[in-house]
Amino acid sequence: MSTRFAMAIDLRRCVGCQTCTAACKSANATPPGVQWRRVLDIEDGRFPDVSRTFLPVACMHCANPPCMHVCPTTATKQREDGLVTIDYDLCIGCSNCIMACPYDARSIEHTPHYAYGEPMQSETARFDPDRLSVATKCTFCKDRLDLAAVTGQTPGVDPEVTPACVNSCISGAMHFGDVNDPDSNISMLLGGTQHFRMHEELGTDPSVYYIWDGAKNGADA
């Protein structure tokens, strides 16, 4: 069975520190207002019966990605390993993919934005005009995953070839790996826990799993 990269996020462990958000921003140099990864803070209930859940979200790299189906230019593609990618040279910025994505994972910026109005040296150095007026989103740090093919390292195990958000997570809530490999770290974790995928009823077959409890028999991962 071919590789399918996936992410598992243990909601029991996430503390909402937004370190993954910052790591993504640092790794991908997204402008102010654009966050390929973010952590939502969901409060529910009425005092004293209340709950608060931190929910990290980004592109779910769906196996059946609606963004790819609607894209009129074939800029949005799907790789053999399950990653959903955007070819910035083909994209016309029609925003159809943004409407198709049920995860609010995509952004389009039509003008450059800088943190303090005028660009800082670091912003100038990392500014990419190819990303203006086209759709952008989380790439699962595909350059790192591609490096794994060269170095022989294992994504999700070796930090050099693991997405920046996963590396940065201070609470060990985020995990990454090949979900089609029964011996991978992520497969074993998912096998011992109860989890869901966001909006599964829409048939998108997302590649991000959210762990909400231990195994039904009481054994915890």
Add this chain to the structure above:
Amino acid sequence: MNKSRNIGDRTLPRQQRNWDGRAAANFICGGAGGGLLLATALASGRGADLRPLLVVALALVGIGLLAVWLEIGRPWRALNVYLNAATSWMTREAMIAPLLFASGAVAILFNWPAAFWVAGLLGLVYVYCQACMLHANKGIPAWRHASCIGVVVTTDMVEGAGLLCVAALVWPGLVFFGILLAALLAVRWLAWRKYLASLRNAGVPTATSQVLNALDVRFVWLGHAAPAALGLVGGLAGLPLLAMLAGILAAAAGGWFKYTLVCRAAFTQGFALPRTPSRGQSKAGLGVQPGWNRVRPI
């Protein structure tokens, strides 16, 4: 960072801002133009020279395409739109457009009845592509139901018939089409009820419900009942002025509906937790879906 750029608050469904009035103009003008092409083909056998109506219809489609061209981020790459006929309804819409203009131009230049019908049928296909383009967007609950296709296509047909009735002032023989307009309005009313019922059954963000519920009464009376009555009386009594009023009301209401659908009722899916996680001593809890009035359990 102002509120509109604060993306940390995207837990709730939010009104989409990426398709604005320019995108809506494509659905409003393109839909009305496609509907008018078909309506003109239907009326073309009645002896009058209706070629000016084809010019109006093609101009409407052209205005819609121009508006959407002005909206896309990289307009000079617009021809890339033709690269995904396999799955993209936007590509298919773009492929129909030149055929529609070519057949319309042949009908205008040579006044061939067959060309009228080819243009009319392509107009129907064009509006179907537009409706499917909305339906394919799973991220917008107000659009993704199959019943959305029906209500959009019938609205486009109503607008076409409505514009034909407006033309009854110039070509009195068209006043008969007030009856057709009334019949189409009855069909659209059924499609509208079915659309609302399907949204209620499947669930939509509460903000979407509020927008569509606010539209409902005015849309039914001003967009259906009033133009249907005017069109019926105008058509049966042979009164072009009434038919024209019916047409104006029907076309304006259709445009307002599509603007509402594209720009105002289009809230995103938001996020949901089928179960809240267990933490420490606390057990896992029931699901949460902020901004919705139901939670789909695991």
